[in-house]
Amino acid sequence: MRCPYCGGLDTQVKDSRPVDDAAAIRRRRICPDCGGRFTTFERVQLxxxxxxxxxxxxxxxxxxxxxxxxxxxxxxxxxxxxxxxxxxxxxxxxxxxxxxxxxxxxxxxxxxxxxxxxxxxxxxxxxxxxxxxxxxxxxxxxxxxxxxxxxxxxxxxxxxxxxxxx
Missing domain, CATH: 1.10.246 (Serum Albumin; Chain A, Domain 1)
Structure with a gap:
């Protein structure tokens, strides 16, 4: 996942947990290049x-x-x-x-x-x-x-x- 702050490609997942009745996964990420933290969501797409x-x-x-x-x-x-x-x-x-x-x-x-x-x-x-x-x-x-x-x-x-x- 590309860092939204610096564009770095090597972000790390720090925490994952299900949301929306387990219909999606929330991931907290950190960028080792700039230290930026952000959240992503992963959903099934049929x-x-x-x-x-x-x-x-x-x-x-x-x-x-x-x-x-x-x-x-x-x-x-x-x-x-x-x-x-x-x-x-x-x-x-x-x-x-x-x-x-x-x-x-x-x-x-x-x-x-x-x-x-x-x-x-x-x-x-x-x-x-x-x-x-x-x-x-x-x-x-x-x-x-x-x-x-x-x-x-x-x-x-x-x-x-x-x-x-x-």
Whole structure:
């Protein structure tokens, strides 16, 4: 593994341990040339996947790009990073197990939205706004309606009633 600091090729593994329910291995490395320390992750890749964009262009599937887009939707939301990691691992496993080497980008987006829907409603709406290219406020309203979240909830009704006399 090449050192990200000095480019040295002779890095040493100091510690290895399984992560993500043993779906990956985390390795702590040190560079003997510059003393730099860094972490790498090793995951099983069943097959090379290519993403077919709306334009028809093909690009290699990038798990990190998927993770980053989901993390943007989840920014400042109270969601455990382990749950996010498990969700992304699940999406990747689904894509790899389909048997197809080329995956339409809309399929990845739908799987990400499905996963976010189960994690956090706000992140789901954020992701949907970018993925579905919202142009007007009513686009947000339609997605919120899909979630079944409305203003007529029990908490809202309870707060509108007058307090009981002792």
């Amino acid at each position: 097959r090379e996947l290519a993403v077919v964009k709306k334009s028809g262009r093909r690009a290699p599937f990038d798990r990190d790009k998927l993770m980053r887009s989901i993390e943007v939707a989840l920014r400042k939301r109270p969601v455990d990073p382990e749950r996010v990691e498990r969700m992304v691992n699940g999406i990747v496993r689904q894509l790899e197990s389909q048997g197809e080497a080329e995956i339409p980008s809309h399929q990845i987006g739908e799987l990400a939205m499905e996963g976010l829907r189960g994690l956090d409603d706000v992140a789901y709406v954020r992701f949907a706004s970018v993925y579905r290219d919202f142009r007007e406020a009513r686009d947000f309203s339609a997605v919120v309606d899909e979630l079944g979240v409305g203003g007529d909830d029990e908490a809202g009704q309870a707060s509108a009633s007058p307090p009981k006399k002792p």
